[in-house]
Amino acid sequence: MKAKPERTKKSDNSVKEQLALYTSTPQEKKLIDTTSTFSENVSLPIHRWFRYSAGFSALWVRNLISKERANGRYTVIDPFAGSGTVLLEAERCGMLSIGLEAHPFVARIANVKLFWREDGSIFREYALSILEEARRIRGEDNGYPQLIKKCFPSGTLRRLDSLRRAWEEAADESPLSELSWLALTSILRECSPVGTAQWQYVLPKKRKAKSVDPFRAFTEKIYLMTDDMFTRQHEEHGPKAVLSREDARTCDSVPDDWADLLITSPSIYRDINAVWCRITNNEAYQPSIFNYSS
Numbered sequence: 001m002k003a004k005p006e007r008t009k010k011s012d013n014s015v016k017e018q019l020a021l022y023t024s025t026p027q028e029k030k031l032i033d034t035t036s037t038f039s040e041n042v043s044l045p046i047h048r049w050f051r052y053s054a055g056f057s058a059l060w061v062r063n064l065i066s067k068e069r070a071n072g073r074y075t076v077i078d079p080f081a082g083s084g085t086v087l088l089e090a091e092r093c094g095m096l097s098i099g100l101e102a103h104p105f106v107a108r109i110a111n112v113k114l115f116w117r118e119d120g121s122i123f124r125e126y127a128l129s130i131l132e133e134a135r136r137i138r139g140e141d142n143g144y145p146q147l148i149k150k151c152f153p154s155g156t157l158r159r160l161d162s163l164r165r166a167w168e169e170a171a172d173e174s175p176l177s178e179l180s181w182l183a184l185t186s187i188l189r190e191c192s193p194v195g196t197a198q199w200q201y202v203l204p205k206k207r208k209a210k211s212v213d214p215f216r217a218f219t220e221k222i223y224l225m226t227d228d229m230f231t232r233q234h235e236e237h238g239p240k241a242v243l244s245r246e247d248a249r250t251c252d253s254v255p256d257d258w259a260d261l262l263i264t265s266p267s268i269y270r271d272i273n274a275v276w277c278r279i280t281n282n283e284a285y286q287p288s289i290f291n292y293s294s
């Protein structure tokens with residue numbers, strides 16, 4: 001990414017008018033006043049596709065971006081983008097955005113969530129054909145590590161294996177294939193009868209009250225995702241965010257002075273301020289770096 005994207009400067013009134021279009025639903029308004037962690041995201045379209053405990057509160061981000069947009073900021077960067085909360089909310093508020101995420105699995109989740117603009121009906125058809133194929137395939141439970149066997153009863157593991165094989169048969173890195181990968185990945189937790197703790201931990205010696213059959217969980221996830229795609233596509237939205245799997249310590253792909261606004265977690269890296277100074281415009285740097293802590 002070399003060129004700095006064009007900015008559309010708008011008058012204050014025009015910005016206010018546009019922000020009025022993003023009025024939250026009463027349910028969302030109630031949530032704004034409650035907690036400030038990822039837990040509230042599990043009821044918000046797209047954010048809820050994958051539970052990433054390290055994620056920011058989407059409504060905290062939305063409020064912040066809306067306010068800063070009204071202050072004349074149009075480009076936002078999240079150097080530790082995680083599963084993409086800041087990027088999704090920047091799209092919602094009509095801001096240009098860039099996110100960097102170093103972890104390959106987490107970056108893949110964020111990238112897939114940014115595919116919400118795909119045609120929901122075509123995705124549903126594609127994913128349900130994977131399910132149909134999985135019903136025909138005889139899944140195996142051997143070959144999986146001991147920990148996985150402790151987390152899933154044999155029947156559940158065989159059904160998950162059928163889904164995995166059916167997905168692999170069609171896999172081609174297209175958005176539809178990646179969306180189906182996310183659907184399968186995100187049901188693992190609910191299909192397991194073993195206990196889970198906060199964050200991504202599993203407790204194989206503990207039992208949950210209920211677990212869900214993989215074919216049913218996959219079907220429900222597909223319907224939830226496609227419903228969210230339809231909902232989101234009918235709401236206002238700005239340009240697509242850019243997510244790069246990259247190390248934020250150098251921010252190599254980000255042009256100098258690119259960002260008006262930087263939203264991040266408190267950094268564990270000592271010398272990162274100089275990099276952030278380079279990618280934010282000087283006027284924006286001091287007042288526009290927001291640290292999130294839950």
Ligand SMILES: C[S@@+](CC[C@H](N)C(=O)[O-])C[C@H]1O[C@@H](n2cnc3c(N)ncnc32)[C@H](O)[C@@H]1O
Pocket residue numbers: 054055056078079080081082083084085086087100101102103106246247248249264265
């Ligand atoms: C608290 S999470 C970020 C949540 C995210 N900002 C959101 O919108 O929900 C921090 C993320 O920073 C990532 N990270 C840590 N060191 C990094 C580095 N050097 N470069 C890029 N990402 C990094 C981690 O993998 C983790 O996903």
